[in-house]
Amino acid sequence: AQTVTQSQPEMSVQEAETVTLSCTYDTSESNYYLFWYKQPPSRQMILVIRQEAYKQQNATENRFSVNFQKAAKSFSLKISDSQLGDTAMYFCAYNNNDMRFGAGTRLTVKP
Amino acid sequence: NAGVTQTPKFQVLKTGQSMTLQCAQDMNHEYMSWYRQDPGMGLRLIHYSVGAGITDQGEVPNGYNVSRSTTEDFPLRLLSAAPSQTSVYFCASSYSVLAGYTGELFFGEGSRLTVL
Numbered sequence: 001a002q003t004v005t006q007s008q009p010e011m012s013v014q015e016a017e018t019v020t021l022s023c024t025y026d027t028s029e030s031n032y033y034l035f036w037y038k039q040p041p042s043r044q045m046i047l048v049i050r051q052e053a054y055k056q057q058n059a060t061e062n063r064f065s066v067n068f069q070k071a072a073k074s075f076s077l078k079i080s081d082s083q084l085g086d087t088a089m090y091f092c093a094y095n096n097n098d099m100r101f102g103a104g105t106r107l108t109v110k111p
Numbered sequence: 112n113a114g115v116t117q118t119p120k121f122q123v124l125k126t127g128q129s130m131t132l133q134c135a136q137d138m139n140h141e142y143m144s145w146y147r148q149d150p151g152m153g154l155r156l157i158h159y160s161v162g163a164g165i166t167d168q169g170e171v172p173n174g175y176n177v178s179r180s181t182t183e184d185f186p187l188r189l190l191s192a193a194p195s196q197t198s199v200y201f202c203a204s205s206y207s208v209l210a211g212y213t214g215e216l217f218f219g220e221g222s223r224l225t226v227l
Binding site (some may be wrong): 009032043044100 | 220
């Protein structure tokens with residue numbers, strides 16, 4: 001079974017600075033999708049960014065970018081120019097037929 | 112556009128009671144699934160369905176039943192609630208492989224269930 005590991009239960013960053021959240025996964029598949037979801041206190045699950053495993057280029061979405069290392073099975077999320085609204089739980093997820101999630105990283109952005 | 116709608120949003124049950132969490136989507140998604148979210152454990156897959164009439168078990172299926180009689184609806188049934196089933200439950204859906212699949216899941220707003 002595929003597993004997703006987020007080794008940082010909690011992190012904090014100063015407003016306007018950059019932070020990187022780590023994620024590793026285990027799979028024997030060659031084609032799959034990777035995601036970062038954000039869950040603010042409202043509980044809603046919000047897609048932050050998506051990466052397709054067959055694409056070598058790292059995905060970017062405005063202030064959010066990933067470092068996808070397929071051989072190392074690593075998928076980290078970088079948040080640049082952190083904003084107070086980025087405070088949330090962040091979940092890394094792997095999808096090949098069904099989606100599996102990591103335990104999450106609670107990110108706090110400090111003013 | 113409602114997306115994925117879950118009801119109820121909050122529910123308190125006594126041990127041994129049964130209940131059904133409702134989930135409906137209006138995006139014509141073939142794939143639907145149920146997750147439970149517990150502190151420190153992320154979201155764990157309970158059951159999923161790849162189309163009407165087809166369901167399968169996920170990581171933590173025990174104590175839960177599902178059915179998929181229509182494309183739109185995917186209810187989750189707790190047959191005899193236990194305190195270990197206290198959790199937040201999420202329903203999610205996505206496009207099928209043949210219909211614009213991107214791997215992304217679209218989530219409902221979650222249902223908080225407490226079993227006393």
